[in-house]
Amino acid sequence: MHALQSLAEALISLCTPMSLLHVAWATLLGIFVGSLPGLTATMGVALLTTLTYTLDKDTAILVLICMYVGAIYGGSRSAILLNIPGTPASAATALDGFPLAQRGEAANAMALATAGSALGTLVGIVMLVLLAPPLAEVALNFGSFEFFWLALFGIVISGQLTGGGSPLKGYIAGLLGLMVAMIGSEGIHAHVRFNLGLRDLNGGVALIPAMVGAFGFAEVLTVMWRPKGELLDTKKSATSALPRMLDLWRYKFTIVRSGIIGTIVGIIPGVGEDIGAWSSYAVAKKLSKHPELYGKGSTEGLTAAETGNSAVVPGALIPALTLAVPGSAPAAVLIAALFIHGIRPGPMIMIEQPDFIYSIAAMLVLATLAIAVFGLSLTRLFIKILKVPRELLMPVVFTLCVIGPYALTQRVFDIWVMLFFGLIGFVLRRMDYPMAPLVLGIILGTLLDKSLRRGLTLSNGDLSPFFTRPISASFAAIIFLSIVLSIPAVRRALFRIIPGLPGPVKPSVTEEQS
Amino acid sequence: MLVDSRTADRLTGMVLLMLGIAMLAGGYTMDRLEIRQIHPASIPGLVPMGLGLAMIICSVLLLVSTASTTDTSLPEDSAVSEDSEKTQPGSFKNLALTIVLCLAYAGGLLGKMPFAVATGIFIFMFSAVFSWPEKSVPVRARIKPLLLIALFAVVFAVGISTLFQYGFLVRLP
Numbered sequence: 001m002h003a004l005q006s007l008a009e010a011l012i013s014l015c016t017p018m019s020l021l022h023v024a025w026a027t028l029l030g031i032f033v034g035s036l037p038g039l040t041a042t043m044g045v046a047l048l049t050t051l052t053y054t055l056d057k058d059t060a061i062l063v064l065i066c067m068y069v070g071a072i073y074g075g076s077r078s079a080i081l082l083n084i085p086g087t088p089a090s091a092a093t094a095l096d097g098f099p100l101a102q103r104g105e106a107a108n109a110m111a112l113a114t115a116g117s118a119l120g121t122l123v124g125i126v127m128l129v130l131l132a133p134p135l136a137e138v139a140l141n142f143g144s145f146e147f148f149w150l151a152l153f154g155i156v157i158s159g160q161l162t163g164g165g166s167p168l169k170g171y172i173a174g175l176l177g178l179m180v181a182m183i184g185s186e187g188i189h190a191h192v193r194f195n196l197g198l199r200d201l202n203g204g205v206a207l208i209p210a211m212v213g214a215f216g217f218a219e220v221l222t223v224m225w226r227p228k229g230e231l232l233d234t235k236k237s238a239t240s241a242l243p244r245m246l247d248l249w250r251y252k253f254t255i256v257r258s259g260i261i262g263t264i265v266g267i268i269p270g271v272g273e274d275i276g277a278w279s280s281y282a283v284a285k286k287l288s289k290h291p292e293l294y295g296k297g298s299t300e301g302l303t304a305a306e307t308g309n310s311a312v313v314p315g316a317l318i319p320a321l322t323l324a325v326p327g328s329a330p331a332a333v334l335i336a337a338l339f340i341h342g343i344r345p346g347p348m349i350m351i352e353q354p355d356f357i358y359s360i361a362a363m364l365v366l367a368t369l370a371i372a373v374f375g376l377s378l379t380r381l382f383i384k385i386l387k388v389p390r391e392l393l394m395p396v397v398f399t400l401c402v403i404g405p406y407a408l409t410q411r412v413f414d415i416w417v418m419l420f421f422g423l424i425g426f427v428l429r430r431m432d433y434p435m436a437p438l439v440l441g442i443i444l445g446t447l448l449d450k451s452l453r454r455g456l457t458l459s460n461g462d463l464s465p466f467f468t469r470p471i472s473a474s475f476a477a478i479i480f481l482s483i484v485l486s487i488p489a490v491r492r493a494l495f496r497i498i499p500g501l502p503g504p505v506k507p508s509v510t511e512e513q514s
Numbered sequence: 515m516l517v518d519s520r521t522a523d524r525l526t527g528m529v530l531l532m533l534g535i536a537m538l539a540g541g542y543t544m545d546r547l548e549i550r551q552i553h554p555a556s557i558p559g560l561v562p563m564g565l566g567l568a569m570i571i572c573s574v575l576l577l578v579s580t581a582s583t584t585d586t587s588l589p590e591d592s593a594v595s596e597d598s599e600k601t602q603p604g605s606f607k608n609l610a611l612t613i614v615l616c617l618a619y620a621g622g623l624l625g626k627m628p629f630a631v632a633t634g635i636f637i638f639m640f641s642a643v644f645s646w647p648e649k650s651v652p653v654r655a656r657i658k659p660l661l662l663i664a665l666f667a668v669v670f671a672v673g674i675s676t677l678f679q680y681g682f683l684v685r686l687p
Contacts, residue, residue: 054682168579172530172572175565179537182562189547191558194540217616224612224644225604392663394612395640396670399633402620403674407684415620415687423613431522449561456555 010362026063027370030070041071050404057341069367089273092305099297114375120307123259124314136322139347144455149475151448158270162434167486177441209405216401217422258307266315270440272328280308530573538566629686634671
């Protein structure tokens with residue numbers, strides 16, 4: 001009850017004309033970013049972060065959240081109309097959305113996607129409000145031993161779930177990120193490591209240039225490398241439409257279930273929206289009365305995918321706010337933005353700023369309302385947006401990739417960092433290495449390093465507290481089991497013993513960022 | 515993929531193996547800070563050593579898996595679908611042009627001239643190169659799109675420069 005009251009108070013305080021104006025433009029920009037193949041939610045949040053330096057912290061976080069929610073939703077537009085997911089999170093949406101559009105039901109598909117996204121986010125918001133405070137309370141009991149395992153857990157799980165058919169590549173990506181985090185002055189004795197003789201590296205590799213490179217410049221290269229997509233003839237079907245209430249009512253269980261699945265997937269560190277969409281889609285198909293229609297224009301499949309990916313957004317913010325461990329790649333950038341604006345996410349947040357989580361939830365509610373309004377009313381505008389040629393868009397995006405990270409520190413070195421990570425990111429992506437564990441490694445590297453050494457110092461070099469304290473032992477057991485189960489031979493043996501065991505979640509076609 | 519996946523994985527595996535060895539050696543030879551009498555368990559090289567070791571193990575596993583995999587396109591149990599974007603052919607020419615243009619802008623133009631001018635030239639060049647009409651198009655018909663691209667470049671170059679310089683008070687490169 002207290003949670004809902006706090007949420008209502010936060011909503012009322014946010015309902016000023018200025019805030020609503022920020023919600024409107026940021027969400028619209030987010031939908032614009034998400035709907036254009038090549039511009040992703042992570043990139044949108046990263047680039048917008050560099051534009052929020054001069055805003056006050058509440059407004060900055062508000063516009064970033066609106067960008068995040070809008071971009072994840074916006075991906076459904078190009079998925080439905082172009083059969084190209086605007087963001088990887090919408091890959092599952094394309095499976096049924098595009099066949100629906102081909103049948104002349106683009107408007108209905110977009111309306112259902114809008115309703116699914118809005119309802120999915122709302123389910124996630126409820127879980128955020130209910131789960132975040134107790135989780136933060138539990139996290140208060142965490143010491144160095146637990147934080148070490150938590151950091152490792154995030155990277156292992158993210159590597160495993162985003163590595164697709166090859167968890168090994170996910171683990172390697174995570175290790176690469178951790179190695180990058182080892183560069184520069186370490187957190188206990190301020191000893192400079194691996195600076196390669198460059199004074200600019202004494203402070204380490206900054207997160208924003210690395211992320212803008214890995215997600216922005218790499219995306220520019222990917223878009224220019226790919227063949228162009230063809231836009232459907234949408235003159236007849238893409239009119240403004242409201243979702244058919246009957247459809248929504250028919251899929252009420254699918255929506256709630258997908259919302260819960262999406263939120264839970266969001267809570268798992270570094271996994272992200274695309275896995276949320278695929279998991280919800282897979283479960284909906286398994287439980288559907290008409291699984292044969294999936295992939296051929298199933299409105300139920302479309303609803304499940306869109307509900308699932310949108311519910312990940314609030315879910316990903318739960319560990320991001322309470323543990324400072326991002327649930328998804330855009331949430332990782334959001335954590336960086338929070339630090340830039342003087343907010344310290346982590347277990348202390350409920351003590352230092354008890355109302356902050358409710359403010360975030362209220363911002364999510366406003367963003368959800370905005371996507372519902374824009375999604376149902378501006379169909380024609382989105383189609384025009386999709387027609388912006390990439391030849392015009394990409395140089396502008398690259399310019400922002402250059403100036404954004406530079407603006408933060410005003411160091412030309414950061415431009416080179418961005419370029420380096422862009423080129424590396426592009427090559428790694430082409431070789432099926434996921435980007436999320438890499439970014440998570442950069443973020444969690446310092447925590448892992450400091451926690452391990454601090455823990456060992458506290459225990460006088462004794463490793464046993466890492467395995468005997470209850471929470472540490474649980475984390476260690478989960479990590480061990482995850483790694484063992486990711487070995488193909490072990491998995492095959494298990495499948496033989498337990499035939500009904502669910503197989504691995506289908507990875508996204510372009511997992512690398514969402 | 516830029517090259518077939520097995521070859522790419524083998525090459526990557528070798529590079530990562532070297533990286534792992536370098537990290538292990540770097541961590542081992544790193545200053546132990548004995549002079550500061552720090553606890554041996556908190557030496558700065560501890561985690562880099564662990565990461566180096568983990569990377570060596572992972573890269574060896576990658577090399578072993580490439581040796582045992584017969585499929586040349588995807589790992590044995592890969593669930594990546596055939597419609598994956600990674601299986602679609604891309605344009606090396608476009609990629610090379612993009613890299614050259616982007617590096618020329620970031621490394622060659624920025625700092626050598628005012629930011630707005632450099633950005634304008636970059637946006638115009640990028641858009642013009644990738645929108646260049648085919649040879650069969652008459653010269654007159656090529657001029658109008660180029661003028662529009664030039665206008666687009668000027669508007670965005672001035673807009674971005676103004677926003678950062680006066681809106682965010684950034685001293686532009």
